[in-house]
Amino acid sequence: MRLELLTPAEMADADRLAIAEGPFDGIGLMRNAGRAVADVVLERFPAAAHVQVLVGPGNNGGDGYVAARILQESGIAVSLWASGTPREGSDAAIAAEECPLTASPLAEFEAAAGAVVVDALYGAGLSKPLSGDAARAVTLITEKKLKVVAVDLPSGVSGESGKVLGSAFRAAVTVTFACKKPGHLLLPGRDLCGDLIVADIGIRSSVLDTVAGRIFENKPPLWRDVFPKPAVDTHKYRRGHAGIFSGGPTTTGAARLSALAAARAGAGAVTVFSPGNALAVNAMHLTSIMLRKVDDIAELAAVLGEGRSSAFVLGPGFGVGEKARDFALAILAAGGRLAEAGAEGLVLDADGITAFRDAPQWLFEAAARAEAPALVLTPHEGEFVRLFPEIAGKEDLSKLGKARAAAEAAHAVIIYKGADTVIAAPDGRTAINSNGAPWLATAGSGDVLAGIVAGLIAQRMPPFEAACAAVWLHAEAGSQLGPGLIAEDLPAALPRVIKPLYLSPDAG
Ligand SMILES: NC(=O)C1=CN([C@@H]2O[C@H](COP(=O)(O)OP(=O)(O)OC[C@H]3O[C@@H](n4cnc5c(N)ncnc54)[C@H](OP(=O)(O)O)[C@@H]3O)[C@@H](O)[C@H]2O)[C@@H](O)CC1
Numbered sequence: 218m219r220l221e222l223l224t225p226a227e228m229a230d231a232d233r234l235a236i237a238e239g240p241f242d243g244i245g246l247m248r249n250a251g252r253a254v255a256d257v258v259l260e261r262f263p264a265a266a267h268v269q270v271l272v273g274p275g276n277n278g279g280d281g282y283v284a285a286r287i288l289q290e291s292g293i294a295v296s297l298w299a300s301g302t303p304r305e306g307s308d309a310a311i312a313a314e315e316c317p318l319t320a321s322p323l324a325e326f327e328a329a330a331g332a333v334v335v336d337a338l339y340g341a342g343l344s345k346p347l348s349g350d351a352a353r354a355v356t357l358i359t360e361k362k363l364k365v366v367a368v369d370l371p372s373g374v375s376g377e378s379g380k381v382l383g384s385a386f387r388a389a390v391t392v393t394f395a396c397k398k399p400g401h402l403l404l405p406g407r408d409l410c411g412d413l414i415v416a417d418i419g420i421r422s423s424v425l426d427t428v429a430g431r432i433f434e435n436k437p438p439l440w441r442d443v444f445p446k447p448a449v450d451t452h453k454y455r456r457g458h459a460g461i462f463s464g465g466p467t468t469t470g471a472a473r474l475s476a477l478a479a480a481r482a483g484a485g486a487v488t489v490f491s492p493g494n495a496l497a498v499n500a501m502h503l504t505s506i507m508l509r510k511v512d513d514i515a516e517l518a519a520v521l522g523e524g525r526s527s528a529f530v531l532g533p534g535f536g537v538g539e540k541a542r543d544f545a546l547a548i549l550a551a552g553g554r555l556a557e558a559g560a561e562g563l564v565l566d567a568d569g570i571t572a573f574r575d576a577p578q579w580l581f582e583a584a585a586r587a588e589a590p591a592l593v594l595t596p597h598e599g600e601f602v603r604l605f606p607e608i609a610g611k612e613d614l615s616k617l618g619k620a621r622a623a624a625e626a627a628h629a630v631i632i633y634k635g636a637d638t639v640i641a642a643p644d645g646r647t648a649i650n651s652n653g654a655p656w657l658a659t660a661g662s663g664d665v666l667a668g669i670v671a672g673l674i675a676q677r678m679p680p681f682e683a684a685c686a687a688v689w690l691h692a693e694a695g696s697q698l699g700p701g702l703i704a705e706d707l708p709a710a711l712p713r714v715i716k717p718l719y720l721s722p723d724a725g
């Protein structure tokens with residue numbers, strides 16, 4: 218399955234190119250699309266006695282006319298409700314002509330109890346909020362709790378952003394064509410799509426290769442080639458060394474969660490760098506993880522000078538303040554010297570992010586230096602607003618657009634967390650995660666994620682791929698653990714989700 222996600226504009230290019238190159242012309246593609254929809258209706262709802270097909274004036278409606286015809290030919294009672302008429306000479310007009318049913322105006326639509334609805338009002342061409350007859354149809358169908366099969370997208374959901382314009386259908390199944398679109402994975406779109414089926418309608422993969430941009434669904438094939446594999450003759454430092462900064466005596470747990478996660482992600486050695494007054498409490502809870510006192514910038518400089526640690530986590534439980542800023546900037550400034558010893562990255566999480574709320578520019582400039590270790594920022598929505606207030610306020614940008622703009626501005630890999638986590642690199646590559654689990658919304662879960670990222674970067678995994686892999690592994694562990702999950706469970710669950718990556722080329 219393809220991992221590229223096509224924006225509606227890219228998909229329109231694909232349609233044009235596919236029509237030019239063949240083997241199918243526009244109406245050919247539409248017949249294939251409509252048939253795919255009809256097949257899903259028949260397969261999913263074999264007992265349906267009545268299907269109500271709602272068609273719009275564009276090509277989405279065209280798919281609906283095809284589906285209506287095929288469903289009627291298969292013996293089901295079909296009623297057709299149209300909003301507007303297809304433009305003369307368009308593919309949709311041909312599809313409407315080939316359809317033996319007479320459409321009633323959508324204004325007269327009544328939801329029939331027990332009917333299955335095919336929503337072919339608007340798809341990739343959604344250009345304004347749903348209103349009038351279409352919004353009324355959404356209300357009636359929702360009230361009657363009818364099962365909806367959406368064509369391409371539930372009408373009202375933006376294929377670009379996953380946002381709802383006005384109101385939108387909640388589908389049981391959505392049938393899209395050739396590739397998924399960002400709006401299928403970003404919330405609330407993902408939730409409104411129900412089960413998502415990608416139908417092959419005869420667009421050649423060479424066409425999709427030509428138009429595909431740099432947006433991906435986050436799945437193992439995206440990063441498995443660079444996932445660390447320990448060599449047979451390896452030793453612990455060759456498997457990378459991650460350094461995790463602990464907060465004071467009452468806030469040490471977060472760093473230990475990160476440290477355990479870095480170790481479980483495969484880092485050969487992990488050290489917790491602790492303030493002197495928290496050494497005792499850290500020591501009491503650490504076994505395979507090493508511990509070292511780092512109280513001030515001079516002790517940090519000594520650690521950096523040794524060049525052993527190749528990836529750092531700063532922020533979990535660390536405290537918001539000057540010390541967090543100084544430490545982060547010192548690590549980013551040490552890149553050149555560290556690079557020789559193999560230092561690769563700094564994962565700035567939680568308090569480490571908030572510490573820069575009044576001076577984000579200092580951080581961004583430090584990360585922009587060519588020799589700086591890679592910076593990975595892991596904001597949830599609140600932290601994102603603190604660090605990127607202007608980008609966060611741009612209502613016209615999707616979550617993906619915001620993450621991308623932030624990555625460019627900060628010269629950092631951004632993990633914009635949430636149920637639809639987006640990972641963005643400064644070079645424009647962006648991935649949307651789709652295996653998230655609600656169980657992950659629990660205290661300490663983010664500390665674990667930061668640790669996994671650092672554990673992978675410590676093993677020389679490139680930072681964007683490390684971030685993507687970490688988000689996927691974290692979510693996969695969360696899904697497998699399920700209800701009752703607490704953050705302490707996550708590091709221990711990692712071996713179970715990592716192992717299949719080594720065993721099967723098709724895992725995930
Ligand atoms: N050959 C191909 O290209 C293939 C395409 N395929 C299918 O085509 C679909 C894309 O088709 P499309 O580009 O025609 O856009 P579509 O979603 O039908 O909407 C455009 C029309 O709706 C109107 N409109 C929009 N929003 C509205 C609102 N809220 N309220 C009221 N009106 C609104 C809009 O009006 P306008 O913006 O012009 O004012 C325009 O008239 C795609 O999703 C897939 O299903 C497949 O068959 C495979 C082959």
Ligand SMILES: [K+]
Pocket residue numbers: 277336337338339340367368369370371372
């Ligand atoms: K639709």
